[in-house]
Every structure is written in structure tokens, then in C-alpha cells.
Amino acid sequence: MSDLLVLEGLRKQFGDFTAVDGISLQVGVGEVLGFLGPNGAGKSTTMKMAAGFLEPDAGHATICGHDIGNAPKAAKKMLGYLPEGAPAYGEMRVGTFLSFCADVRGLSGAEQQKAIDLAMARTGLEPVADQVIDTLSKGFRRRVGLAQAILHEPKVLILDEPTDGLDPNQKHHVRELIKELSADRAIIISTHILEEVDAVCSRAIIIDKGKVVADGTADELRKQMPGRRKSNLDDVFRHFTSLEEAAA
Template identity: 50%
Template sequence: MQQMIKIKSLCKSFGSFSAVNNITFDLNKGDILGFLGPNGAGKTTTMRMLTGFLKPSSGDVIINNRNMKDNPEICKSFIGYVPEGAPLYEEMTAIDFLKFTAKIRKIRKENLEKTLENVINLLNLKKILFKKIDTLSKGFKRRVGLAQAIIHNPEILILDEPTDGLDPNQKNEVRSLIRKLGKEKAIIISTHILEEVNAICNRAMIISDGRLLLDDKPNEILKKSTSYKSIYIAIEEKNSFDLKNEILNKKISKDVSVRNNQCVIKTNNSKSVKSNLDEFIKKNKFTLKHYSIGKGSLEEVFRRLTSDE
């Protein structure tokens, strides 16, 4: 896949405070990257440097094989950016704002009508085009913000908290649009909403205190969770505490706990633990009330990594 972004040893300090500390990664077309971190982790500062709004203290931002430092205008032409809160000129109507954005993005007059038609249809903006932006719902303001970001059909989209404050239906609409756009573009989504990553991203990074802690596919990150492949079990014949003691006594597993009236047996991905447990249940003819295998928790990995900082 075509490499669209390359970040090398990126740092940003404000006086003695280090907001971003030596971050390196790259992004290809087709990647939808979830950029995760607690509040104050350095997500927004990093995105401002990627988009050329903020100069790094050191390091390089390479956009489509061009250095942002040397070619800022060309680099920015490849990027669509929705800042946190999607700030807009609220005294303008939606259509006037989109025309204004098209002019700034140097879209030719002969292409203007078709360009506007494309983004209006894609974001379903027809019914609010002539309304002032300050009268729009938060959901429509987000859509207008996304429209200005994609009006010039950029190859890169950088979205800071794109669904923050939206209701469930609005979130679903925005996520569906991002998935659709992600087939042809490189997209970075900064968020502290972990469900966002599972819903739309094919890659995730976790940063804290300005440092990159983890960069992997979401399903690989889930495997780092302590609950991954754990067995959750409850039976009719015994309460969970008695069952836990019996499992320990039979040496089926050394790591058994009780949570929500279920035994949680950590397997450490060992097939023998599951087979021995299944044999134990079968031999004693226990009646299962619950039996499931843990899929892992992104939230647990996130908390473990960021709270240790």
C-alpha cells in the first residue's frame, strides 16, 4: 500500500514541558488509525504538528514523500483536517461556508458545482444548506466540519474526536462514513472513546505523557489483555467460590478468581487448561449455567499501560 505519512522522532516542548516525546510511525493508504490516549497525553498536539498548524521542536513530518518543513503548502493540500470541536464560522450558512472552503482549497470554478454536490450528497446536508451554522444540531455541525475536510478529496484525513458529544445514531452515521472513506484514504482518528477503535479502526496506537506505548492491530492488542482466552464459568451444583477451590485443588489452573458470580479461569492461551476443565465438568456431570471464552478488553490494556505511567 502507498505510504502517505511518515513521522520521524517527532518532539514538541512548551518551555520545560515535553508534550510529545520522540514519536515515530508511518501510515499507508487504507489504514484507519485510532490514536488513543488519556486527556493530556499529547494527541491533539501531535495532530496539529501532522497538519502543519504547529511546528515541531524536532523531528520530521513527511506527507506523501514531502517534508512538511520544506513544503508546507503542498503537504497541506493532501490533508483534510477536522480539529477538536470542529470549529466553524457559525454566522455563515452551511452552503456559504462550503463555498468559502472550496475557494480556500483552490477548487476551480468549473468544478465547483460538482464538488459541492458530491460532499452535500455524501454527508446528507441538503436540508440544512441555507441554515446558519449556529442554529444546527451538534450532529449536523460535525457533518459540515467533515464536509469542509473532504471537499478537496484529500488522500489523508485527520479527525480529532470526530464523534465526541454525538448521540448513538449520529455516532453510527459518522463511523459508517469514516469506514467508507477509509477504503481510499489514510485516516487518523484521535479519540479517548475506546469503542471507536473497535468500531472503525484497523490499527491502534496508545500514547501517554507524549510517548508512544503501543502500535498494533486492535485484535492483536486484545491478545495482550489478561482476560483474553480466559474461561468464564458457572454451574448449578456449586457456588462459584466452591467451584474455584475445587478447580485449584484439581490443579486445573493456578489462576482462578470469582467475578459477577462466575469463576474466571486464566488459561494463558494454554489448550490443556480448557481440555482439563472440560473433562472435569463432563466427569462430574455438572450442569452449566454459563460458559464463555474471553475476547480480551481494549479498555483493560489501555488502563494498564496508561495508569503505570
């Protein structure tokens, strides 16, 4: 099967508030899906459910054919996940943190060292390998989270705001990395930076109030805008997400 990541009718309610209201999507090999939406639209909640951290009230998330609810271990082995805010054990050194992640993922010995070296090289972490994570800048900390996510060469990557807090050079670097990784993987990134969609994503989904409101390539989204010939993505974003706001 070509769809490595499949979400089917995911729903999540917090009290009276419906954070995610029936989101379905598929991501196949070689695809980078941009997950767009205003703050509070349910991006992170959806990703937490896809990664198996939150249990959905309804619906399924399947990674490489393994249901994350019924076969969490098999699914999580194929998954690299960067949680929102890139949490990491602050008192650990970058190298020891990555070797813990590798231990848990069953990589050992020379294989582990190779994986850590490659992940650090890809994310530019070599200069801070022996530094305590708490003492790192925001940009480096984000890259530690990225390194942890790609360490075991997962088939599916779920990255929640991978470029948040990075400077323009670092953003460019991370986007290049995502493009490089996307060849034989399925990747989903959440962002509210629209230029990112043009820069790295092969497809984008806009969600608002927990529902998918638009789905397509950047060009297709532009065409869905009524009235205007050449609209930019900012207009598309505002068009789809403000409609709902007016209705509320």
C-alpha cells in the first residue's frame, strides 16, 4: 500500500469543546503534507492522536498498516514524531539523549553510533554534542527534537512546527532536510508559515474548527479562490478560515 499514514474520521472532545471534528487524510510515499490552520484549529491535537499520545474519541490512525490504538508498538517503531515545542530531557547532554532514544528504539553498538552520527550531521548538532540540552538556544533545542525524530530512519514523520523559533538560515536548512528525507517517506508538517507550503510541501490541508476546509496542492488551493485570478496563499488561508469565524 502506498499510503503510509492514514487518518480516518478522527474526533476529539475536551469537555464541551470539540477540538477535532472528523479529520480524515492519507499521506503516501514521497509526499510532504502541510497541515495548516489558525491557532487552536486542532492541528496539534490531530498530530497527538496520529502519534498515539492522545486517544481519539472516534476514528483511527494507521501507520504503515499498523493501527496506533491496537498495535501501538509496531506503529510507533515506524514513526518519528516531533511534539509541539520539541520537549527533551533538559538535564541530559545531546549525545546521551540521542543514545537513550536509540536504546529505546532497539539500536545498539556500532549501528547506534552510526545512526546518531548521521542524525547529528543532518541536523547540524555536532558542535553541541556534549552540551547539556537546557543550556542550548531555542534553535538548537528544536534540532535536537528533529534529530530524535529521524534517528531510526522512520517511514512516517510527524513534525509539529519543525521550523518554529529558527532563524531564516536554519529554516532553509530544515526545509532542505525535509525535502531530502521525503523521497522514500511520508511526512506531515504543521505550520502557520505559508511560505513553507510553497517551499517544501507537495500538498496542503487547511483545517479550521477541527474540520478540513481545503485540500490540494498550493496551486490547486489558489485556484479554489473565487473571483480573483492570482491570489496568494495568505488570501486562501484567510478565505477558508474566516468563513467559519463569521459563522460562529
